[in-house]
Amino acid sequence: MTIFQATKTVLKSLFSRPATLMYPAKPAKKTALTRGHVKIDPDKCITCKMCQRKCPSQAIEVDNKERTWQIDQMRCVVCAICVDTCPTKCLTMDTQYRPAMTARGGVEKFTVAGPKKKEPAAAPADGAKPKE
Amino acid sequence: MSKQITIPFGPQHPVLPDPIHLDLVLEDETVVDAIPTIGYVHRGLEKLVEKREYTEYVFIAERICGICSFIHSQAYVQGVEQIMGLEIPERAQYLRTIWGEYSRLHSHLLWLGLFADSMGFESVFMNSWRLREHILDDLEATTGGRVIQGVCKVGGVKKDIAPEKLDEMLKGLKTLEHELAELTDVFLFDSSMKHRLKGVGKLAKEDAYYLGAVGPTARGSGIDIDMRSTGYAAFGKINFKPVVEHDGDCYARCAVRAKEMFTSIDIIEQCIKKIPDGPVDMKVTGAPDGEYFSRAEQPRGEVIHYIKGNGKKNLVRHRVRTPTFTNIPPLVTLLKGVELADVPVVVLTIDPCIGCAER
Amino acid sequence: MMEPQVIAPISVGEVVQKAQQAKKDGCRLVLISCTKIGDDFEIIYTYEKDLKMTNFRITVKQDTEIPSISSVYFGSFVYENEIHDLYGLPVKGINIDFKGTFYKTAVKHPFSVTITKEKKEGDA
Incomplete structure (x- = not known):
């Protein structure tokens, strides 16, 4: 009988909650391994440029004279190779996806501690400051 | 003889998200004739190999x-490993097989949804995408990515799956199998589906073979081409039989995909039962020097990564022949003789992925 | 480990003959692939039967005319048009000849040239 083949599925869907999530009103599903976006702990960065060299989409730019670490979040493909290669483990993968953007931008610049470990950094985190 | 007219089909067409243009x-x-044009999304990714x-x-x-992202990376690293003569740990081989079959499941469910939607069968579309969500959840929980897994690397895999998680996945697949059986039965034994698909777009066995059809397009015509039979990754230790249908029409190609999902579940089950303990990656030094044709079976068919290295960090050439690319000539042959109203359905039965085809 | 792969070198004139031979043996055409090595171009024809691959390699210069095997294998037109469009090698007698419009790229024959992008101010 082919007419009532889907009845079980139909009844089940009728009496269960929707299979969809009201994203972004409700947060997206995430797991412990989810690659959301890259975060940096500016105090630990030694500007070794490993992340910049390994990045397949050239999203990261490190300046060891200015002591800045900059990521273009729109270029980043969230492959996590920078997190894997970082020798000081200052980069981490946040499990939360970044919200959608409505304007151009996405460049985040941080002032980092730099190679010398004498003093903590002048300004720990400059926050998400758009690039000039 | 009546007058001939030419109708453009695509690159923007309601049933096809991919930009392929056909002059019918x-x-x-x-x-009576179809001339395909691609080239709308050519990105030249192969050239990038000289820079990275x-x-x-x-x-x-x-x-x-x-869609078939995981198997692309698998085929690529497999080629590099072959050139470098690396024997990667067995557990990594099994994990690659499991993830590869998961992506096959997710691709086939995606196709099933899109295909049903193209003929107005929207409840199958919604239900298959609901089931696909379970697959994606498992992929995300084990690799960190829903569609771009990013776990393959030269010399193994990056993540390991804990034994408890493997058991959980197995249980999840068991429930999925029941729901899937219900869904595919609805799809395959529906009389209007049969009316629409049986006898439409016939591809003879001989034609399919010499035109270079691969994957479900070839297997729907009775050709047993399945790269998994070559035993790459852990497929050599797994018992499985490629699904082959002999009619060569649209219905046969759909049936191949629908039945393949159960083969995939079976393969994953066997892998989970047989998976050995041990490390999942190994240290890799040096660079590949040599050339190799690495072959793998994607949801859409055989993919070939030709890799040529010269002992430097950057490869000389990486050439990808994706299944859709070689399925274009069979598509052209298939379209000859079908009604205009059937063209979208026939095109979708080869599961075109033009983004893949043009790289 | 899989079986080693051998690529037999042949001359440009033998291409069609080898294709006919392959078809007679019941092989299917798997792939035609082009590689640029220095100033030369290597084209590899791959045929397969029962999962066993047969490879033939020709080495040509930029202006050498390559015979098309589309009279033997209808499906070869995709590969030959691709080689023509990406590498700029002339291919003679393709059954469906797109005449350079298979891939519409901004740079003509992108794979035969090396373009170094100038680093602009503020370019990541």
């Missing part, structure tokens, strides 16, 4: 396609 030459309502180190290129290889 019609005689009354029947297609071979270890980082895995990420780019994976992003050739958004």
Whole structure:
């Protein structure tokens, strides 16, 4: 009988909650391994440029004279190779996806501690400051 | 003889998210010739191999396609490993097989939804995408990515799956199998589906073979081409039989995909039962020097990664022949003689992925 | 480990003959692939039967005319048009000849040239 083949599925869907999530009103599903976006702990960065060299989409730019670490979040493909290669483990993968953007931008610049470990950094985190 | 007219089909067409353009030459309502044009999304990813180190290129290889992403990276690293003569740990081989079959499941469910939607069967569309969500959840929980897994690397895999998680996945697949059986039964034994698909777009066995059809397109015509039979990754230790249908029409190609999902579940089950303990990756030094044709079976068919290295960090050439690319000539042959109204259905039965085809 | 792969070198004139031979043996055409090595171009024809691959390699210069095997294998037109469009090698007698419009790229024959992008101010 082919007419009532889907009845079980139909009844089940009728009496269960929707299979969809009201994203972004409700947060997206995430797991412990989810690659959301890259975060940096500016105090630990030694500007070794490993992340910049390994990045397949050239999203990261490190300046060891200015002591800045900059990521273009729109270029980043969230492959996590920078997190894997970082020798000081200052980069981490946040499990939360970044919200959608409505304007151009996405460049985040941080002032980092730099190679010398004498003093903590002048300004720990400059926050998400758009690039000039 | 009646007058011939030419109707353009695509690159923007409601049933096809992919940009392929077909010039259909019609005689009354029947297609007498079709000329395909691609090239709308050519990105030249192969050229990028000269700019990136071979270890980082895995990420780019994976992003050739958004659906069969895992198998692209698998085929690429397999090629590099073959050139370098690496024997990667067995557990990594099994994990690659499991993830590969998961992506096959997710691709086939995606196709099933889109295909049903193209003929107005929207409840199958919604239900297959609901089931696909379970697959994606498992992929995300084990690799960190829903469609771009990013776990393959030269010398193994990056993540391991804990034994408890493997058991959980197995249980999940068991429930999925029941729901899937219900769904595919609805799809395959529906009388209007049969009316629409049986006898439409016939591809003879001989034609399919010499035109270079691969994957479900070939297997629907009775050709037993399945790269998994070559025993790459852990397929050599797994018992499985490629699904082959002999009619060569649209219905046969759909049936191959629908039945393949159960084969995939079976393969994953066997892998989970047989998976050995041990490390999942190994240290890799040096660079590949040599050339190799690495072959793997994608949801859409056989993919070939030709890799040539010269002992430097950057490869000389990476050439990808994706299944859709070689399925274009069979598609052209298939379209001859079908009604104009059947063209979208026939095109979708080869499961075109043009983004893949053009790289 | 899989079986080693051998690529037999042949001359440009033998291409069609080898294709006919392959078809007679019941092989299918798997792939035609082009590689640029220095100033030369290597084209590899791959045929397969029962999962066993047969490879033939020709080495040509930029202006050498390559015979098309589309009279033997209808499906070869995709590969030959691709080689023509990406590398700029002339291919003679393709059954469906797109004449350079198979891939519409901004740079003509992108794979035969090396373009170094100038680093602009503020370019990542």
